[in-house]
Amino acid sequence: MLTTGPVVFLLDVDNTLFDNDRFAADVTAALDAQFGELERKRYWSIYEELRDRLGYADYLGALQQFRLGCEANPSLLRLSSYLLDYPFAEGLYPGALETVRHLGTLGTTVILSDGDIVFQPHKIHQSGLWQAVAGRVLIYVHKEHMSDPIQQSFPAPHYVMVDDKPKLLAAMKHKLGDRLTTVFVRQGHYAAQAESSTLDPVPDVTVTHIDELGRFALPDFRADSAYASPE
Structure with missing residues (x-):
C-alpha cells in the first residue's frame, strides 16, 4: 500500500492517453x-x-x-x-503527458489499465507513462471488477477515473458511488460506439480530448467543490 493524498486519479491508457x-x-x-x-x-x-x-x-x-x-x-x-x-511515445495523444503531470499536481496519479502482463507494461514503459506516474501502475484483466484491490493499493477519500469506455465508468460508479468522479474522454472507437448506447449513470464529466483536462482545477471534477480546503 502506498501513501496517497485525498484524491487519486485512475488513468486509462488505450485510446485515453495512447492512440491505440x-x-x-x-x-x-x-x-x-x-x-x-x-x-x-x-x-x-x-x-x-x-x-x-x-x-x-x-x-x-x-x-x-x-x-x-x-x-x-x-x-x-x-x-x-x-x-x-x-x-x-509517438503514439501518445497530443498533450497526454502534460495532462498526466498536471493531474499529478492535483492528486495522486495512477495508471489503471486492462491488458496482458507483458506487452501492456512494455507499452506503458516505452511511452513514458510509467515514469510520468512514478511507477504507480495497475494492470488487470477486467479492472471494473477490481475496485477493492485498487482501493487497497491506493486508499483515498475520493477517486477520479478517466477512461474512453463509458460503460466501464458506469460500472465503477455503481460500486464506488459518490466517492468516484467519472470522466469520459470521447476518443477512439469505443467512444464512438457509445454514442448509440444508453448510459446509467451518465459520466460526471465529458471531454473531447485528453488535453482538455490539463486546464482543469480540482473543483472542476466535482460540482459541489468537495475538494476545497477547509477555511
Missing part, C-alpha cells in the same frame, strides 16, 4: 506489407478470438499462434521486432 486505434492501423499496414491481405486477416481473426476468450488484447499471444503454418517466413521475426520496437 492508430497503433492497430499501423500493425495492419505492417501485416499487409510483410504477409499480404489473407494472412493479415488471419492474424486479426486470431487476435479477436484470443480477446474474446481471455478478456484482454494479446498482440504477442496472437503472433505466437499466427506463426503456426508459416514458421519459415523470415517476416515473423521482423513483425515481432516491429511490435516490441514500436515508437510508443
Whole structure:
C-alpha cells in the first residue's frame, strides 16, 4: 500500500492517453506489407478470438499462434521486432503527458489499465507513462471488477477515473458511488460506439480530448467543490 493524498486519479491508457486505434492501423499496414491481405486477416481473426476468450488484447499471444503454418517466413521475426520496437511515445495523444503531470499536481496519479502482463507494461514503459506516474501502475484483466484491490493499493477519500469506455465508468460508479468522479474522454472507437448506447449513470464529466483536462482545477471534477480546503 502506498501513501496517497485525498484524491487519486485512475488513468486509462488505450485510446485515453495512447492512440491505440492508430497503433492497430499501423500493425495492419505492417501485416499487409510483410504477409499480404489473407494472412493479415488471419492474424486479426486470431487476435479477436484470443480477446474474446481471455478478456484482454494479446498482440504477442496472437503472433505466437499466427506463426503456426508459416514458421519459415523470415517476416515473423521482423513483425515481432516491429511490435516490441514500436515508437510508443509517438503514439501518445497530443498533450497526454502534460495532462498526466498536471493531474499529478492535483492528486495522486495512477495508471489503471486492462491488458496482458507483458506487452501492456512494455507499452506503458516505452511511452513514458510509467515514469510520468512514478511507477504507480495497475494492470488487470477486467479492472471494473477490481475496485477493492485498487482501493487497497491506493486508499483515498475520493477517486477520479478517466477512461474512453463509458460503460466501464458506469460500472465503477455503481460500486464506488459518490466517492468516484467519472470522466469520459470521447476518443477512439469505443467512444464512438457509445454514442448509440444508453448510459446509467451518465459520466460526471465529458471531454473531447485528453488535453482538455490539463486546464482543469480540482473543483472542476466535482460540482459541489468537495475538494476545497477547509477555511
